[in-house]
Amino acid sequence: xxxxxxxxxxxxxxxxxxxxxxxxxxxxxxxxxxxxxxxxxxxxxxxxxxxxxxxxxxxxxxxxxxxxxxxxxxxxxxxxxxxxxxxxxxxxxxxxxxxxxxxxxxxxxxxxxxxxxxxxxxxxxxxxxxxxxxxxxxxxxxxxxxxxxxxxxxxxxxxxxxxxxxxxxxxxxxxxxxxxxxxxxxxxxxxxxxxxxxxxxxxxxxxxxxxxxxxxxxxxxxxxxxxxxxxxxxxxxxxxxxxxxxxxxxxxxxxxxxxxxxxxxxxxxxxxxxxxxxxxxxxxxxxxxxxxxxxxxxxxxxxxxxxxxxxxxxxxxxxxxxxxxxxxxxxxxxxxxxxxxxxxxxxxxxxxxxxxxxxxxxxxxxxxxxxxxxxxxxxxxxxxxxxxxxxxx
Amino acid sequence: xxxxxxxxxxxxxxxxxxxxxxxxxxxxxxxxxxxxxxxxxxxxxxxxxxxxxxxxxxxxxxxxxxxxxxxxxxxxxxxxxxxxxxxxxxxxxxxxxxxxxxxxxxxxxxxxxxxxxxxxxxxxxxxxxxxxxxxxxxxxxxxxxxxxxxxxxxxxxxxxxxxxxxxxxxxxxxxxxxxxxxxxxxxxxxxxxxxxxxxxxxxxxxxxxxxxxxxxxxxxxxxxxxxxxxxxxxxxxxxxxxxxxxxxxxxxxxxxxxxxxxxxxxxxxxxxxxxxxxxxxxxxxxxxxxxxxxxxxxxxxxxxxxxxxxxxxxxxxxxxxxxxxxxxxxxxxxxxxxxxxxxxxxxxxxxxxxxxxxxxxxxxxxxxxxxxxxxxxxxxxxxxxxxxxxxxx
Numbered sequence: 011x012x013x014x015x016x017x018x019x020x021x022x023x024x025x026x027x028x029x030x031x032x033x034x035x036x037x038x039x040x041x042x043x044x045x046x047x048x049x050x051x052x053x054x055x056x057x058x059x060x061x062x063x064x065x066x067x068x069x070x071x072x073x074x075x076x077x078x079x080x081x082x083x084x085x086x087x088x089x090x091x092x093x094x095x096x097x098x099x100x101x102x103x104x105x106x107x108x109x110x111x112x113x114x115x116x117x118x119x120x121x122x123x124x125x126x127x128x129x130x131x132x133x134x135x136x137x138x139x140x141x142x143x144x145x146x147x148x149x150x151x152x153x154x155x156x157x158x159x160x161x162x163x164x165x166x167x168x169x170x171x172x173x174x175x176x177x178x179x180x181x182x183x184x185x186x187x188x189x190x191x192x193x194x195x196x197x198x199x200x201x202x203x204x205x206x207x208x209x210x211x212x213x214x215x216x217x218x219x220x221x222x223x224x225x226x227x228x229x230x231x232x233x234x235x236x237x238x239x240x241x242x243x244x245x246x247x248x249x250x251x252x253x254x255x256x257x258x259x260x261x262x263x264x265x266x267x268x269x270x271x272x273x274x275x276x277x278x279x280x281x282x283x284x285x286x287x288x289x290x291x292x293x294x295x296x297x298x299x300x301x302x303x304x305x306x307x308x309x310x311x312x313x314x315x316x317x318x319x320x321x322x323x324x325x326x327x328x329x330x331x332x333x334x335x336x337x338x339x340x341x342x343x344x345x346x347x348x349x350x351x352x353x354x355x356x357x358x359x360x361x362x363x364x365x366x367x368x369x370x371x372x373x374x375x376x377x378x379x380x381x382x383x384x385x386x387x388x389x390x391x392x393x394x395x396x397x398x399x400x401x402x403x
Numbered sequence: 404x405x406x407x408x409x410x411x412x413x414x415x416x417x418x419x420x421x422x423x424x425x426x427x428x429x430x431x432x433x434x435x436x437x438x439x440x441x442x443x444x445x446x447x448x449x450x451x452x453x454x455x456x457x458x459x460x461x462x463x464x465x466x467x468x469x470x471x472x473x474x475x476x477x478x479x480x481x482x483x484x485x486x487x488x489x490x491x492x493x494x495x496x497x498x499x500x501x502x503x504x505x506x507x508x509x510x511x512x513x514x515x516x517x518x519x520x521x522x523x524x525x526x527x528x529x530x531x532x533x534x535x536x537x538x539x540x541x542x543x544x545x546x547x548x549x550x551x552x553x554x555x556x557x558x559x560x561x562x563x564x565x566x567x568x569x570x571x572x573x574x575x576x577x578x579x580x581x582x583x584x585x586x587x588x589x590x591x592x593x594x595x596x597x598x599x600x601x602x603x604x605x606x607x608x609x610x611x612x613x614x615x616x617x618x619x620x621x622x623x624x625x626x627x628x629x630x631x632x633x634x635x636x637x638x639x640x641x642x643x644x645x646x647x648x649x650x651x652x653x654x655x656x657x658x659x660x661x662x663x664x665x666x667x668x669x670x671x672x673x674x675x676x677x678x679x680x681x682x683x684x685x686x687x688x689x690x691x692x693x694x695x696x697x698x699x700x701x702x703x704x705x706x707x708x709x710x711x712x713x714x715x716x717x718x719x720x721x722x723x724x725x726x727x728x729x730x731x732x733x734x735x736x737x738x739x740x741x742x743x744x745x746x747x748x749x750x751x752x753x754x755x756x757x758x759x760x761x762x763x764x765x766x767x768x769x770x771x772x773x774x775x776x777x778x779x780x781x782x783x784x785x786x787x788x789x790x791x792x793x794x795x796x
Contacts, residue, residue: 037748
């Protein structure tokens, strides 16, 4: 539970707004699901919710169990099926909201993650995959982040290689893959006599540029993961063609993300935050659990991590003028500045005006004819010109 | 728990943004407190929380009881005292967020109310009161609502007249006042032999224009409520002077709103919704409960009710162009429209483009050289000009 103080709250809001505007240009409509959701809906999307991972409560009026959502996608899936079913696909939906997640690596501490995300339902395969990768890159460019990586994977690869393997073993193998712990992986696979142990061990090392995905495609050609590996290679080449090549990396052993992913998955990284600035994937089987079989894919930015990456990249919010006028609220200069779109307040003296302006991020103090730049302390007699000198009092 | 579907979500967001921009012009900085708060913080502001009114849960990591907030003001009070105490007053803070309230009149059903509000801490009495009334009116003008009423009251009037009266009697009297049930009120006051029974019965009828507050001022001149009545008259005249006269009404027996109000209180009404579109008041004693004695006042708009009032006033969101291009995502016209700031998507055929556009509120379909207006069905051959004909493919 964390407060956003003025500077951070403003930057965060501007960031969310900029991304949503890019999504709107691409035809994605904003929807707003509630911040808490029936546990049943969330579980249909996410599987059994670990009680230590989710904040639940009983709704007094209905007696139903609700939870603060760890993920918005199941809510959008519910919305598509129950509220928007009379509209034709594709469903292009965007959202901004907060999810609650357990902090990685620390037991039992949770964090609220402000997200902006989108879902594209009704567009299958490579076409939808590429549209979403391009949109993620477009949004990052729009907020001014140049240096970022798209880590591409395909959830179908490991899924196909583990098909038919005991669920407990599959979970252990996935955890070893996530840690890239080859020794542990080999031990688990040997114990279980898993059929594609060799391929599963090989893909731990298949990460990097195009050579990694091409090698994987060759090595997996005779396994049940052949189709997923081919999809990954195809998407890599299409994304390169689209101009995203400089940002692309692949990881064939990638098993991160939600259990509902079925195909392409990706994480976005940038220097600064230790965690991904965004992540997403294809979930072609999720909507069927809500009653409408439809291919779908989505991703979300973590606005905390993204803001961190922007700070690390040296991006500073523009210094827009904000003025303290030495006078009263009724001072016509206060009103005139606001009418011009410049935030303005009053203060009783120059000293109090300067103190207040420094503490609250205001850029200028106007005292009679004097205009003082708060950062530099420099004073000029251009107050009249600054306020808009075309009218005089 | 309610979803906002595309049209409503977009209108709601635009409404919140417009109001926050007006608040920012007046120097109010956005802050974002968390959606749930420690019950202890909320109770310090609101008194004991009725368990049937508040959704509570136990935080797994700390074992502390948190609740979905029914009101943002105690959170801002906490923030001022614990997070912003090193900055000089006045504190001008704005927020947007959802609160959870029991629906008036219906037992045990709750609604999520999206709010935009502000708090002004460190400015006492009439100056702060008038600044906030003016800001509320300014924000309503900015969103295009002309026909609204400011119902002014002063929580100090009834509070002063009930000073020293048994708490149970005071509660019954307040409830009778809220219902304007004069018979019940008289019976309760007679039973309790309350000292200012006559004045309390008289003020039930003191509502209306300036004559009501002037009459109240005279009648209460010899009671402990004299100062509060004088404040109300003074604020009424100052607000009239400020140009708000056409919107003003008074109600001397007003007891609505949170228990923490100490002085000026007001509700905003407009034709359409049965409930107030906004409400606020002065709470000069609340910050002391968090450790910093400071006069303060705030108000919030209920964006659901406000959106309803705007619809009732016939305000229609502007019809901005949004285009479906018959072609592919890579179609240069799709990209060029987006570059011009026009939302654009693709569809495989004119029929599917028209169906999709109608369902999702898109205004135009472009098919080759043809430009189709989705609402009227009218077709012209001006697609090139519409997209921006200065470049040709």
